Amino acid sequence: MRFALASAAIGALLFASWRYRAPIVDLLAKADLWLLGLSTMLALLANYLTGLPFNNFLKQYGMDVPAWKTCYLQLVVQVTKYIPGNIWGAILQAQLLGSDRIGAMFLAGIDTSIFFMMTLSTTGLALLVYSHHPVSAGLIAIAGWLIAARVASSAWLARSIGWIARLLGKTLQIVSSKPTAGEISRLFTWAILHALAQASSVIILLMAVAHYSASDIAVGTASICLAWVVGTMAIIVPSGLGVRELAFVALATMFHVSADTHSLAAIAIVARVAQTLPDIFAAAIVAGTEIIRSKQAQATSINTR
Secondary structure (H helix, E strand, O other), X not given: OHHHHHHHHHHHHHHHHHXXXXXXXXHXXXXXXXXXXXXXXXXXXXXXXXXXXXXXXXXXXXXXXXXHHXXXXXXXXXXXXXXXXXXXXXXXXXXXXXXXXXXXXXXXXXXXXXXXXXXXXXXXXXXHHHOOOHHHHHHHHHHHHHHHHHHHHOOHHHXXXXXXXXXXXXXXXOOOOOOOHXXXXXXXXXXXXXXXXXXXXHHHHHHXXXXXXXXXXXXXXXXXXXXXXXXXXXXXXXXHOOHHHHHHHHHHHHOOOOOOHHHHHHHHHHHHHHHXXXXXHHHHHXXXXXXXXXXXXXXXXXXXX
Protein backbone atom coordinates (compact mmCIF):
# COMPACT_ATOMS: atom_id res chain seq x y z
CA MET A 1 0.00 0.00 0.00
CA ARG A 2 2.72 2.47 1.00
CA PHE A 3 4.77 1.48 -2.05
CA ALA A 4 1.77 2.12 -4.32
CA LEU A 5 1.15 5.50 -2.68
CA ALA A 6 4.82 6.44 -2.94
CA SER A 7 4.84 5.50 -6.62
CA ALA A 8 1.67 7.51 -7.22
CA ALA A 9 3.11 10.52 -5.36
CA ILE A 10 6.36 10.40 -7.36
CA GLY A 11 4.36 10.09 -10.58
CA ALA A 12 2.22 13.07 -9.62
CA LEU A 13 5.29 15.16 -8.81
CA LEU A 14 6.89 14.27 -12.14
CA PHE A 15 3.68 15.19 -13.95
CA ALA A 16 3.49 18.49 -12.05
CA SER A 17 7.14 19.17 -12.88
CA TRP A 18 6.38 18.71 -16.57
CA ARG A 19 3.18 20.76 -16.45
CA TYR A 20 4.83 23.67 -14.65
CA ARG A 21 8.15 23.33 -16.45
CA ALA A 22 8.06 26.91 -17.79
CA PRO A 23 7.85 28.66 -14.38
CA ILE A 24 10.31 26.11 -12.93
CA VAL A 25 12.87 26.88 -15.66
CA ASP A 26 12.27 30.59 -15.12
CA LEU A 27 12.85 30.25 -11.37
CA LEU A 28 16.04 28.25 -11.83
CA ALA A 29 17.38 30.64 -14.47
CA LYS A 30 17.09 33.52 -12.02
CA ALA A 31 18.14 31.56 -8.93
CA ASP A 32 21.17 32.54 -6.87
CA LEU A 33 23.26 29.36 -6.69
CA TRP A 34 25.29 30.60 -3.73
CA LEU A 35 22.16 31.18 -1.69
CA LEU A 36 20.82 27.77 -2.74
CA GLY A 37 24.05 26.19 -1.52
CA LEU A 38 23.83 28.04 1.80
CA SER A 39 20.20 26.96 2.18
CA THR A 40 21.21 23.34 1.58
CA MET A 41 23.95 23.48 4.21
CA LEU A 42 21.59 25.00 6.78
CA ALA A 43 19.01 22.30 6.05
CA LEU A 44 21.71 19.65 6.56
CA LEU A 45 22.62 21.30 9.87
CA ALA A 46 18.93 21.26 10.89
CA ASN A 47 18.79 17.52 10.14
CA TYR A 48 21.93 16.97 12.23
CA LEU A 49 20.51 18.96 15.14
CA THR A 50 17.49 16.64 15.37
CA GLY A 51 19.90 14.18 17.00
CA LEU A 52 19.99 16.28 20.19
CA PRO A 53 16.37 15.70 21.27
CA PHE A 54 16.63 12.18 19.84
CA ASN A 55 19.41 11.61 22.37
CA ASN A 56 17.11 12.80 25.16
CA PHE A 57 14.29 10.47 24.05
CA LEU A 58 16.64 7.48 23.88
CA LYS A 59 17.56 8.14 27.52
CA GLN A 60 13.86 7.94 28.40
CA TYR A 61 13.98 4.38 27.07
CA GLY A 62 17.09 3.58 29.08
CA MET A 63 19.63 4.01 26.25
CA ASP A 64 22.63 6.22 26.98
CA VAL A 65 24.28 7.17 23.68
CA PRO A 66 26.78 10.03 23.10
CA ALA A 67 25.12 13.12 21.60
CA TRP A 68 27.42 13.23 18.57
CA LYS A 69 26.45 9.66 17.72
CA THR A 70 22.71 10.32 17.92
CA CYS A 71 23.17 13.33 15.63
CA TYR A 72 24.95 11.03 13.19
CA LEU A 73 22.18 8.44 13.52
CA GLN A 74 19.64 11.11 12.59
CA LEU A 75 21.50 11.62 9.31
CA VAL A 76 20.93 7.90 8.75
CA VAL A 77 17.16 8.46 8.99
CA GLN A 78 17.36 10.98 6.15
CA VAL A 79 18.64 8.13 3.98
CA THR A 80 15.78 5.76 4.80
CA LYS A 81 12.74 8.04 5.02
CA TYR A 82 11.98 7.64 1.33
CA ILE A 83 11.70 3.87 1.69
CA PRO A 84 8.11 2.62 2.27
CA GLY A 85 7.83 1.37 5.86
CA ASN A 86 8.69 3.60 8.84
CA ILE A 87 10.74 0.96 10.65
CA TRP A 88 13.75 0.88 8.31
CA GLY A 89 15.41 3.94 9.83
CA ALA A 90 15.26 2.41 13.32
CA ILE A 91 16.61 -0.91 12.03
CA LEU A 92 19.60 0.76 10.37
CA GLN A 93 20.22 2.98 13.40
CA ALA A 94 20.19 -0.02 15.74
CA GLN A 95 22.54 -1.94 13.45
CA LEU A 96 25.05 0.92 13.31
CA LEU A 97 24.81 1.31 17.07
CA GLY A 98 25.30 -2.44 17.64
CA SER A 99 22.05 -2.66 19.59
CA ASP A 100 19.06 -4.96 19.39
CA ARG A 101 16.65 -2.36 20.81
CA ILE A 102 14.97 -1.51 17.51
CA GLY A 103 11.67 -0.75 19.25
CA ALA A 104 13.27 1.88 21.48
CA MET A 105 14.96 3.49 18.47
CA PHE A 106 11.66 3.51 16.60
CA LEU A 107 9.69 5.06 19.48
CA ALA A 108 12.39 7.66 20.15
CA GLY A 109 12.17 8.55 16.46
CA ILE A 110 8.41 9.05 16.80
CA ASP A 111 9.04 11.27 19.85
CA THR A 112 11.50 13.32 17.80
CA SER A 113 9.05 13.76 14.91
CA ILE A 114 6.26 14.86 17.25
CA PHE A 115 8.61 17.28 19.03
CA PHE A 116 9.58 18.96 15.77
CA MET A 117 6.00 18.99 14.49
CA MET A 118 5.17 21.03 17.58
CA THR A 119 8.17 23.35 17.24
CA LEU A 120 7.75 23.93 13.49
CA SER A 121 4.02 24.54 13.91
CA THR A 122 4.93 27.20 16.47
CA THR A 123 7.56 28.67 14.13
CA GLY A 124 5.04 28.82 11.29
CA LEU A 125 2.40 30.51 13.42
CA ALA A 126 4.93 33.02 14.77
CA LEU A 127 6.04 33.93 11.24
CA LEU A 128 2.44 34.48 10.16
CA VAL A 129 1.96 36.95 13.01
CA TYR A 130 5.39 38.59 12.66
CA SER A 131 4.57 41.12 9.93
CA HIS A 132 1.61 42.44 11.97
CA HIS A 133 2.83 42.14 15.57
CA PRO A 134 6.55 41.24 15.96
CA VAL A 135 6.36 41.20 19.78
CA SER A 136 3.34 38.89 19.74
CA ALA A 137 5.18 36.64 17.26
CA GLY A 138 8.12 36.38 19.64
CA LEU A 139 5.85 35.53 22.55
CA ILE A 140 4.04 32.87 20.48
CA ALA A 141 7.37 31.31 19.50
CA ILE A 142 8.73 31.23 23.05
CA ALA A 143 5.48 29.89 24.51
CA GLY A 144 5.14 27.21 21.83
CA TRP A 145 8.74 26.03 22.15
CA LEU A 146 8.42 25.91 25.94
CA ILE A 147 5.23 23.84 25.70
CA ALA A 148 6.93 21.48 23.24
CA ALA A 149 9.91 21.13 25.60
CA ARG A 150 7.66 20.47 28.60
CA VAL A 151 5.60 17.84 26.75
CA ALA A 152 8.75 16.15 25.41
CA SER A 153 10.36 16.04 28.86
CA SER A 154 7.33 14.24 30.32
CA ALA A 155 8.22 11.03 28.43
CA TRP A 156 4.50 10.56 27.75
CA LEU A 157 5.04 8.04 24.95
CA ALA A 158 7.58 6.00 26.94
CA ARG A 159 5.28 5.97 29.97
CA SER A 160 2.29 4.95 27.82
CA ILE A 161 4.24 2.09 26.23
CA GLY A 162 5.46 0.99 29.67
CA TRP A 163 1.88 1.01 31.01
CA ILE A 164 0.65 -1.10 28.07
CA ALA A 165 3.55 -3.51 28.56
CA ARG A 166 2.69 -3.95 32.23
CA LEU A 167 -0.91 -4.75 31.30
CA LEU A 168 0.46 -7.49 29.04
CA GLY A 169 2.70 -8.81 31.80
CA LYS A 170 5.92 -7.48 30.24
CA THR A 171 8.68 -5.34 31.68
CA LEU A 172 10.38 -2.69 29.58
CA GLN A 173 13.55 -0.75 30.34
CA ILE A 174 12.10 2.74 30.67
CA VAL A 175 13.39 5.60 32.80
CA SER A 176 10.40 7.07 34.63
CA SER A 177 12.12 9.96 36.41
CA LYS A 178 10.27 13.26 36.61
CA PRO A 179 11.31 16.00 34.16
CA THR A 180 13.80 18.50 35.53
CA ALA A 181 14.25 22.18 34.77
CA GLY A 182 17.58 21.32 33.16
CA GLU A 183 16.00 18.82 30.77
CA ILE A 184 13.24 21.26 29.81
CA SER A 185 15.86 24.00 29.25
CA ARG A 186 17.91 21.72 27.00
CA LEU A 187 14.88 20.74 24.91
CA PHE A 188 13.85 24.40 24.68
CA THR A 189 17.34 25.34 23.48
CA TRP A 190 17.34 22.56 20.89
CA ALA A 191 13.92 23.69 19.67
CA ILE A 192 15.27 27.22 19.17
CA LEU A 193 18.43 26.03 17.40
CA HIS A 194 16.53 23.74 15.04
CA ALA A 195 13.87 26.39 14.33
CA LEU A 196 16.55 28.97 13.50
CA ALA A 197 18.43 26.58 11.21
CA GLN A 198 15.30 25.28 9.48
CA ALA A 199 13.61 28.67 9.07
CA SER A 200 16.86 30.30 7.89
CA SER A 201 17.27 27.53 5.32
CA VAL A 202 13.76 28.14 3.95
CA ILE A 203 14.08 31.95 4.02
CA ILE A 204 17.35 31.80 2.09
CA LEU A 205 15.83 29.28 -0.34
CA LEU A 206 12.94 31.67 -1.09
CA MET A 207 15.38 34.59 -1.43
CA ALA A 208 17.37 32.51 -3.92
CA VAL A 209 14.48 31.54 -6.21
CA ALA A 210 11.79 34.19 -5.71
CA HIS A 211 11.93 37.98 -5.59
CA TYR A 212 9.44 38.40 -2.78
CA SER A 213 8.92 41.19 -0.30
CA ALA A 214 9.94 40.58 3.33
CA SER A 215 6.28 40.00 4.22
CA ASP A 216 5.80 37.42 1.46
CA ILE A 217 9.02 35.63 2.46
CA ALA A 218 7.82 35.41 6.07
CA VAL A 219 4.43 34.05 5.00
CA GLY A 220 6.04 31.72 2.44
CA THR A 221 8.40 30.36 5.08
CA ALA A 222 5.48 29.86 7.46
CA SER A 223 3.60 28.01 4.72
CA ILE A 224 6.56 25.69 4.10
CA CYS A 225 6.99 25.00 7.84
CA LEU A 226 3.30 24.18 8.27
CA ALA A 227 3.28 22.15 5.04
CA TRP A 228 6.20 20.11 6.45
CA VAL A 229 4.05 19.29 9.48
CA VAL A 230 1.14 18.25 7.24
CA GLY A 231 3.47 16.09 5.15
CA THR A 232 4.93 14.43 8.25
CA MET A 233 1.43 13.62 9.50
CA ALA A 234 0.72 11.84 6.21
CA ILE A 235 2.62 8.80 7.50
CA ILE A 236 1.40 6.50 4.72
CA VAL A 237 3.32 8.53 2.13
CA PRO A 238 7.15 8.39 2.46
CA SER A 239 8.54 11.84 3.35
CA GLY A 240 5.13 13.39 2.60
CA LEU A 241 5.80 13.25 -1.14
CA GLY A 242 3.18 15.34 -2.92
CA VAL A 243 1.27 16.07 0.28
CA ARG A 244 3.77 18.70 1.41
CA GLU A 245 3.72 20.40 -1.98
CA LEU A 246 -0.09 20.52 -2.16
CA ALA A 247 -0.22 21.83 1.41
CA PHE A 248 2.28 24.59 0.61
CA VAL A 249 0.33 25.81 -2.43
CA ALA A 250 -2.94 25.72 -0.47
CA LEU A 251 -1.50 27.51 2.57
CA ALA A 252 0.41 30.13 0.57
CA THR A 253 -2.76 30.88 -1.41
CA MET A 254 -4.85 31.06 1.76
CA PHE A 255 -2.35 33.42 3.41
CA HIS A 256 -2.26 35.62 0.28
CA VAL A 257 1.34 35.27 -0.88
CA SER A 258 1.81 37.57 -3.88
CA ALA A 259 2.10 34.84 -6.51
CA ASP A 260 -0.22 32.89 -8.81
CA THR A 261 -0.85 29.16 -8.49
CA HIS A 262 1.61 28.27 -11.25
CA SER A 263 4.43 30.18 -9.54
CA LEU A 264 3.59 28.64 -6.15
CA ALA A 265 3.55 25.13 -7.67
CA ALA A 266 6.93 25.79 -9.26
CA ILE A 267 8.34 27.02 -5.93
CA ALA A 268 6.94 23.93 -4.17
CA ILE A 269 8.64 21.58 -6.65
CA VAL A 270 11.94 23.49 -6.58
CA ALA A 271 11.78 23.53 -2.76
CA ARG A 272 11.24 19.75 -2.72
CA VAL A 273 14.33 19.23 -4.88
CA ALA A 274 16.38 21.74 -2.86
CA GLN A 275 15.33 20.15 0.43
CA THR A 276 16.17 16.69 -0.93
CA LEU A 277 19.78 17.73 -1.52
CA PRO A 278 20.60 17.66 2.23
CA ASP A 279 19.26 14.09 2.33
CA ILE A 280 21.59 13.16 -0.54
CA PHE A 281 24.52 14.76 1.29
CA ALA A 282 23.49 12.91 4.46
CA ALA A 283 23.54 9.64 2.50
CA ALA A 284 27.02 10.48 1.18
CA ILE A 285 28.27 11.31 4.69
CA VAL A 286 26.87 8.08 6.15
CA ALA A 287 28.15 5.95 3.27
CA GLY A 288 31.60 7.55 3.38
CA THR A 289 31.86 7.23 7.16
CA GLU A 290 30.84 3.58 7.14
CA ILE A 291 33.27 2.74 4.31
CA ILE A 292 36.12 4.38 6.23
CA ARG A 293 35.15 2.55 9.43
CA SER A 294 34.99 -0.76 7.58
CA LYS A 295 38.46 -0.24 6.11
CA GLN A 296 39.87 0.79 9.49
CA ALA A 297 38.35 -2.31 11.09
CA GLN A 298 39.87 -4.52 8.39
CA ALA A 299 43.28 -2.85 8.83
CA THR A 300 43.09 -3.34 12.60
CA SER A 301 42.14 -6.99 12.13
CA ILE A 302 45.10 -7.58 9.82
CA ASN A 303 47.55 -5.84 12.17
CA THR A 304 46.45 -7.92 15.16
CA ARG A 305 47.02 -11.25 13.41
